Amino acid sequence: MSSVTVTVVAEVPPGFKDGMAPPPPVRRLSSNGSPTEKSSCGTCLQRLPFMVDPRKLPCSHVFCFPCLKSEFAKTNAVNCPVCGKVFDNLEMDKVTKVQRMKSDEDSRSVKEPVSVLCDVCKKDPVTAISFCIDCGKKMCPRHLEFHDGYQIDFSKKKHKQISIEVYRASPNKFVVCEKPGHANQQLTKACRNCHKLFCDRCDTKAACDVNGAKVHDPREIENLSVELKDILSKKMELCSGKITDIIRLQKNTSGDLCDIQEKVGQMLEEVDKTAEDQISMIKSKADQLKNEITLHLNQSSNQVDVFSSSLMAKKDQLDDLWTSTQHLITQNRDAEVVRQYKARSDQLDKAVTVELGFCHLPRKMLSYTGSDEDIDLGLELEPSSPSSLHFRIKEKNSTVHCSTVCWTLEGHFLCGRDSLMEVRHSDNVNVLKNLKTTNANGVALHKQGYLALHWANNKNYIILYSPELTFIKLFGEFFRTTDKFSHMSSSEKHVVAVDPDTKQLRVYGTNGDSLFDMKLVGMMRPWGVHYLQDGCVLVSDFMAGSVRKYKVLPGHSEPIWVCRDLESPVGITTDFSGIIYVASFTGSKIYVLSHEGVKLKVLTHKKLQNVKEVYDIDIVDDQLVLACGVDGLACFELTFEAVVL
Numbered sequence: 001m002s003s004v005t006v007t008v009v010a011e012v013p014p015g016f017k018d019g020m021a022p023p024p025p026v027r028r029l030s031s032n033g034s035p036t037e038k039s040s041c042g043t044c045l046q047r048l049p050f051m052v053d054p055r056k057l058p059c060s061h062v063f064c065f066p067c068l069k070s071e072f073a074k075t076n077a078v079n080c081p082v083c084g085k086v087f088d089n090l091e092m093d094k095v096t097k098v099q100r101m102k103s104d105e106d107s108r109s110v111k112e113p114v115s116v117l118c119d120v121c122k123k124d125p126v127t128a129i130s131f132c133i134d135c136g137k138k139m140c141p142r143h144l145e146f147h148d149g150y151q152i153d154f155s156k157k158k159h160k161q162i163s164i165e166v167y168r169a170s171p172n173k174f175v176v177c178e179k180p181g182h183a184n185q186q187l188t189k190a191c192r193n194c195h196k197l198f199c200d201r202c203d204t205k206a207a208c209d210v211n212g213a214k215v216h217d218p219r220e221i222e223n224l225s226v227e228l229k230d231i232l233s234k235k236m237e238l239c240s241g242k243i244t245d246i247i248r249l250q251k252n253t254s255g256d257l258c259d260i261q262e263k264v265g266q267m268l269e270e271v272d273k274t275a276e277d278q279i280s281m282i283k284s285k286a287d288q289l290k291n292e293i294t295l296h297l298n299q300s301s302n303q304v305d306v307f308s309s310s311l312m313a314k315k316d317q318l319d320d321l322w323t324s325t326q327h328l329i330t331q332n333r334d335a336e337v338v339r340q341y342k343a344r345s346d347q348l349d350k351a352v353t354v355e356l357g358f359c360h361l362p363r364k365m366l367s368y369t370g371s372d373e374d375i376d377l378g379l380e381l382e383p384s385s386p387s388s389l390h391f392r393i394k395e396k397n398s399t400v401h402c403s404t405v406c407w408t409l410e411g412h413f414l415c416g417r418d419s420l421m422e423v424r425h426s427d428n429v430n431v432l433k434n435l436k437t438t439n440a441n442g443v444a445l446h447k448q449g450y451l452a453l454h455w456a457n458n459k460n461y462i463i464l465y466s467p468e469l470t471f472i473k474l475f476g477e478f479f480r481t482t483d484k485f486s487h488m489s490s491s492e493k494h495v496v497a498v499d500p501d502t503k504q505l506r507v508y509g510t511n512g513d514s515l516f517d518m519k520l521v522g523m524m525r526p527w528g529v530h531y532l533q534d535g536c537v538l539v540s541d542f543m544a545g546s547v548r549k550y551k552v553l554p555g556h557s558e559p560i561w562v563c564r565d566l567e568s569p570v571g572i573t574t575d576f577s578g579i580i581y582v583a584s585f586t587g588s589k590i591y592v593l594s595h596e597g598v599k600l601k602v603l604t605h606k607k608l609q610n611v612k613e614v615y616d617i618d619i620v621d622d623q624l625v626l627a628c629g630v631d632g633l634a635c636f637e638l639t640f641e642a643v644v645l
Helices: 064-074 104-107 143-153 165-171 220-275 279-329 334-352
Strands: 054-056 062-064 077-080 086-088 129-131 137-139 161-162 189-191 197-198 218-220 364-369 378-383 384-394 402-407 413-417 420-424 431-436 439-445 447-457 459-465 470-479 488-490 492-499 504-509 515-522 526-531 536-541 544-551 555-557 559-563 568-574 580-584 590-593 599-603 616-620 623-627 633-641
Touching: 054 064, 062 064, 064 431, 129 165, 129 402, 137 143, 161 165, 189 220, 197 334, 218 220, 220 279, 220 544, 279 334, 384 590, 384 599, 402 623, 413 439, 413 447, 413 559, 413 568, 413 623, 413 633, 420 439, 447 488, 488 526, 492 526, 504 568, 515 544, 536 568, 544 568, 559 633, 580 616
Parallel strands: 402 439, 402 616, 439 488, 515 555, 526 568, 568 616
Antiparallel strands: 054 062, 077 086, 129 137, 129 161, 189 197, 189 218, 364 378, 384 633, 402 413, 413 420, 420 431, 439 447, 447 459, 459 470, 488 492, 492 504, 504 515, 526 536, 536 544, 544 559, 568 580, 580 590, 590 599, 616 623, 623 633
16 A cells, blocks of 8 residues: 655745744645545644545645535635635536545455554554564564564574464454463453453453443453444544644634734834834834834744643644554554553543643734823833633632732732631642731732731731741731721832721831821722822722722822722722722622723623622732632633724
């Protein structure tokens, strides 16, 4: 049988440049136009053995017939997505049919025998010419020479060999029982439950503990092998579908990167034009902005590279499993199929459930600030608006109430609970450090480590801890008589804590000195607080259902703006662009506000529907984490959409 060579070529879309993640490979046919079982539809990417009525275009690329008809119905022509050739006035019913890989039952009816491959060859096994009865191995000419040489030089017993034609006529004849007294007895039966092999002398009425069966269920090996091969083939079909999903997902991800590439090119041109029309100061800003855009492209490229590598690693594992199972079904004796069935079946089941993840590429856009009167036109790069949440990870079986959380500089979770403080890993929520203490209802970062707002004996205590969660000093304390819940925040100059009893903001210096108290005018029950870069603070009002922005001043402070009609707002934070996120105590909503306090949208996720309550929220980059009380920690990834200004 002539061999077929498959060349893997990466099709490079327009606009692709060096250094970017390559698109997924396209499997092409050899020069003789013959498809292989690994050939796939150029539209739906399904493999040839599982394609629907496969057809071959004049360019030799193979497609499912329904995929071709769908393409033809749109333009009355077929545009091959692999090579780009266009076929007009193509008679669809006369497109060449392709012979798919035959099933096990069909392959036995083919007159031409299937090649029997060498068992000793590690890679690319060649056709075997001999079978050693003593070794139980099929060997090619090269390994047969090594085998005979070993027998002459070292072995005291000459092994029995037969030609591969004799072996092929009845391969099961040479599988014998190894039990004492059963020597040279052919294994003819196997238990359908436990897959144990028997010869005619074996006791098949013994107890069988698999699947609750009391005794063995003996079947002829040939018949049982056919049944098991059919099961494995169906699982291989599911595995093939998973491989197709990987290829399609990688293709879509690479396409997203192409879109970013095109958008970045447009932005760079726009920056250049603006810089040419303005004075030297604007040119300097434009150069800085181009660096940020290029960095955005590099970050997106790196993200796609990492994601593509992960996908390809999973694909390689599935390919190896698929190929080895195919070899087991077509090249091994029936007894070997029975022996390996359980392990191979479990591997295929696990492969079908492999999580592929997804690749989120944050989109950015240009915006212009300034006025024409004083010729103060500026350029800045702003992120897009958050559009949805993608679930990342959630703490399981939480036993201690979680009231507050923030991101550490190392990218992990610092959380406060009823009886302890913890640092947990952001990838698996495993505990990295912990400290048994009183209720910690607020946490924040400090240049020396971490700050925590504790509650005990009707008092709130602000304590500074080292990065290793060891005590450094007491910042301050104040009485509480209502409940224990309140939050804190910090900046380069100040540390602030909410006092719900007096409706005040306690303001401290970063060294722990008490500076002043600030009356929160208009508040009913203040809860969450977040310090802004402009020196103001955001405070949520749990009872009034609002968020207010205040300037930090001694005495009374009137709100700069108020956002109302929020359901039980608690924790509050901002992302790197200043967009505001407010957690709802009910657990099912996260409000998104603009810099000016305008409600932009409400984010939710099905994973939040069963969360009983949420107390705190924090964001770093596009990662959002929630403190969910008795439900522990939950982390989500923000998906962004472009906003046209």
